[in-house]
Amino acid sequence: DGGITQSPKYLFRKEGQNVTLSCEQNLNHDAMYWYRQDPGQGLRLIYYSQIVNDFQKGDIAEGYSVSREKKESFPLTVTSAQKNPTAFYLCASSNFLQGNYGYTFGSGTRLTVV
Amino acid sequence: KNQVEQSPQSLIILEGKNCTLQCNYTVSPFSNLRWYKQDTGRGPVSLTIMTFSENTKSNRRYTATLDADTKQSSLHITASQLSDSASYICVVSAGGSYIPTFGRGTSLIVHP
Numbered sequence: 001d002g003g004i005t006q007s008p009k010y011l012f013r014k015e016g017q018n019v020t021l022s023c024e025q026n027l028n029h030d031a032m033y034w035y036r037q038d039p040g041q042g043l044r045l046i047y048y049s050q051i052v053n054d055f056q057k058g059d060i061a062e063g064y065s066v067s068r069e070k071k072e073s074f075p076l077t078v079t080s081a082q083k084n085p086t087a088f089y090l091c092a093s094s095n096f097l098q099g100n101y102g103y104t105f106g107s108g109t110r111l112t113v114v
Numbered sequence: 115k116n117q118v119e120q121s122p123q124s125l126i127i128l129e130g131k132n133c134t135l136q137c138n139y140t141v142s143p144f145s146n147l148r149w150y151k152q153d154t155g156r157g158p159v160s161l162t163i164m165t166f167s168e169n170t171k172s173n174r175r176y177t178a179t180l181d182a183d184t185k186q187s188s189l190h191i192t193a194s195q196l197s198d199s200a201s202y203i204c205v206v207s208a209g210g211s212y213i214p215t216f217g218r219g220t221s222l223i224v225h226p
Contacts, residue, residue, distance in 0.1 A: 006157075043203075043216045058213075108155070108156060
């Protein structure tokens with residue numbers, strides 16, 4: 001079955017460390033996105049990518065970095081510059097060229113700073 | 115600025131009862147509107163998607179309506195079940211934009 005996979009489900013980070021969250025999709029979607037979700041708040045866009053080797057900053061990109069070397073993969077690195085990284089991170093993909101239908105989310109990664 | 119407002123922010127109902135969630139938007143030009151269900155600690159799952167020409171769409175006990183003139187949508191849940199307890203998110207996409215606009219969601223709790 002086609003889908004979008006995030007790993008790990010839970011991640012613990014010590015202060016000062018960089019960590020990378022994985023996001024892989026086999027839906028042949030052209031666009032991929034990273035969102036952050038905090039308790040009681042809506043989703044906030046971190047980065048998005050329309051095509052391979054290209055990505056754009058979202059509303060809260062500071063302290064995060066991404067890469068898009070393959071169509072299927074869009075990893076997110078939470079750097080030590082991100083002052084409050086504890087949150088639930090969601091990856092999504094969509095088929096923009098088909099009217100942005102099929103906007104699909106992964107199951108999320110919960111990151112906790114210890 | 116594109117905005118999506120959802121109401122109520124939270125809702126508590128008894129099992130077996132019906133409920134209706136509201137979504138008002140100011141996204142332009144309108145492309146499509148989706149309702150998602152998000153269980154605690156999980157990713158959002160799509161319930162329905164509607165385009166400009168669609169007024170009603172059903173998915174099992176979920177029925178979404180769209181009034182493109184007033185820019186309003188509703189999600190009606192029939193005969194609620196305990197498993198309906200979740201956050202329901204309204205998402206509106208503008209034509210030509212990669213980035214949809216998200217509502218903050220309505221938190222629904224179904225009590226036995």
